[in-house]
Amino acid sequence: MPGRIWALVIKEFLALLRDKKSRFVLIVPPVLQLLVFGYAATFDLRHIPYGVYNQDPGFASQELLGRFRGSATFRQVATIENAGQIAPLIDNEKALLVLRIGPSFTRDLLLHRPAPVQVIIDGRNSNSATLALNDVNSVFLSFDTHWAAEHRWGKTPAQLVIRPWFNPNLLSRWFIVPGIVALLSLVVTLLVTGLSVAREREQGTFDQLLVTPMRPVEILLGKALPGLIIGGLEGIFIVLAAIFWFRVPFIGSVPALAAGMTLFLLAAIGIGLMISSLAVTQQQGLLGIFLFLVPAIILSGFATPIANMPPLVQDLTYLNPMRYFLVIVRGVFLEGDGFRALGPQYWPLALIALSSMSAAARLFRHRMR
């Protein structure tokens, strides 16, 4: 029996690697995606374009604007003379925000009166708007503190001192790159397992396989192992790239990550084989994979926090293996988690793996009828 499974595994590898196209699909897109996600997908805003409408002739407004000009976060794109110019600037996405400083700004400040500044911001992308406002606020905060000290307003009564844990500079790359480990190994594993049976059905070799003395379980194992090996290699490659190329700190336990990855891949393989046993053609298989993949990624916490989702959808995410593995990867990378801390993630993954594999086996036998 092990001999037959091994023969099938070797055959699967040969079939994948001897074909130029599938070799390409396994190697090039994951590397490209890693680079694209690693470099391009970031929540950090840089060079926020802004316009200035300054009606104040005084020195205080100049001091405030100097702080914006000196920051790498902001880039001034326009200076305008009247209120009518504000709308086109924002409408045409020339500027994300416009600072409007009233005529009495310096005077009010010198008289120890509140001096409001208006920020008009493009809210079409609410995420960028919120982040940009945060950055504007912090510029104002430092201006206020400084002004108060210089002009004897007295100290501000309460002061915020922020110390981000795990990611001291709040770099979003540290958050995203470990997530790619989960994302790409899921994609590759699903592609390898989800299409393998469908491909054989399409080419008619599946019947040929079924008339050999191989039992359905053996065929299933022979189909599962290549997925585990290829998905695993791909996962390891991305982990190494994250550590040595993107310089994301890895402070947790390697065996804990390996265990998590194995369970995650098994769950993905089970789902891939389920899709595979239902699909008659490769096209159907591919559709099935996408049908699963898109919600699996959105509902995983890869980009948006699960805690922000409506309660019903949050419950749904408990079925998603990627949810657990994302916690494991990020935990091991940034928090230094080991086996003990990750226990609550392991057992649901194992449960999903077990049930999807046995469902695949059942479907598999059923489809032979």
Add this chain to the structure above:
Amino acid sequence: MAASPLRFIQVGKHFSRGAARVRALDALDLNLTAGSITGLLGPDGAGKTTLMRLAAGLLLPDVGTIQVLGADTRARAAKIQAEIGYMPQQFGLYEDLTVQENLDLHADLQGLSAEAARTRQRELLRMTALGPFGTRRAGTLSGGMKQKLGLACALLRVPPLLLLDEPTVGVDPIARRELWGIIQGLKDQGVTVLMSTAYFDEAERCDEIILLHQGKLLKKDTLAAFRLPLQGRCFRVTEDTGNKRRLRESLQRRPGVQDARIVAAGVRVLCQGPSVEAAPGERWQAETPTFEDAFVDLLGTAEMPDEAAPAAPAAATADQDAEIIIEVRDLRKRFGNFEAVKGNTFMVRKGQIFGLLGANGAGKTTTFRMLCGLLPASSGTLRVAGVDMRRATAQARARIGYVSQKFSLYGNLSCDQNLAFFSAAYGLRGTWRRQRLQWAVQKFQLSDYREVNADQLPLGIKQRLALACALLHAPPILFLDEPTSGVDPLARREFWQRVNALAESGVTVMITTHFLEEAEYCDHLVLLSQGEVLAQGSPQQVRALAQDKTHPEPSMEEAFIHLIQTHENQGRRAS
């Protein structure tokens, strides 16, 4: 005489496959006679499909010119395509549309007015007898009906020139007859038809025959001219023992004999000269040459290397009292409300070649798949080599070999890798495995192809490899599902020689086929129609069932059509 509607002048065409350049057609000169039916024949890879595609203006020649209806395909491809009718091997039917919707769509594509389309469609539906199926989805039609619908779509306008690329592959004899009726009707309307085919009897119905070989025109002439050089060289040989298989083997080996093949009444022999020594007990009778004889004469036979006579042939003969190796009793299969196989019973004895015949959709493939354990039976007994196939255990499967319709092999694995995989899948190991692999390469002459990927093999070699893979574990039973469909005539004969040799060595062979002349190779036949066994017995017995005054000596095809039509008429009257 009208100008030739299709003219090839010194046409050459190459394809590059990777680094290699493959010559598909070479310095080809050709002229079709207006208003005639011309058959295009040749072994696989002779360039038939390339010729068709060139004529349709879908490919352009590297050198030379092609004139279709007086226009050069290089300059006026679009105009030519608007005028001619072309039906490729796989006609582009939309499987999710109904028969009527397919016809409407093609009428729109060809720019017919609504009025003209309606009249023509009515005519075509009547001609193809597809009228009652107008609302059926094309995907649910049988192979033969699909071909007829494809033809109907190609014929919405009556084209002056019609190109048909193997329109009858995979189509059962009855549907084949109907297709021919349509084609004859077109000829009467003055249409010039060029069709490629793998059937010799179809070639004989053509006014002219073009024989292509390796991209070159071997001969283009009328049937009579093809036959002429063979006068006095064709014989029918019979013998008292009646074992045609052994007689054929002995004749094939005899000096002066070019080819010997099994036919209804004995063994047909093509001699190199007029005289060959007859062995005692044999009766030789002169016969009129057929196109098949001419084909073999011109192209030669791909003969297997001479091997030692099969071991202990006496014990291996298909005696009527040999042990029963496949037992089928009251076998039924239901798909929902539809009963595909209706309580069939038959026995297969050890060492027999057992043929399963039937029209498209008669339940042949369903029965076959149940026998191999690929499909569970709804009820009935199914024992193969003493094991209950309804439990389809691995143990039973280890005792059968199976070759599917499409010679399913792993396309991007080499010959050797395919063999290695299947040997492991069948659990062979050690010396035995090495021996069997060596045997397969030798016996099936695969040594030149060991490193070649399976999907790059010519069809004939692919078939050999599929057979080799199915026989690696030396199974006592071999299942062959339409193993000769789409294979060229030479490869088909070679294949039957192998099957004969296998049967002689005691392997039981179960086979389905569309080629009814191949039924003569079988020891025992079962004829299925609409899920029921219509007739069974030896080929002689089955033919005898169809004997009447008008057909004193019916061919297998006539018998087949007669029996099925009688049965279907009865069924219609009963319901």
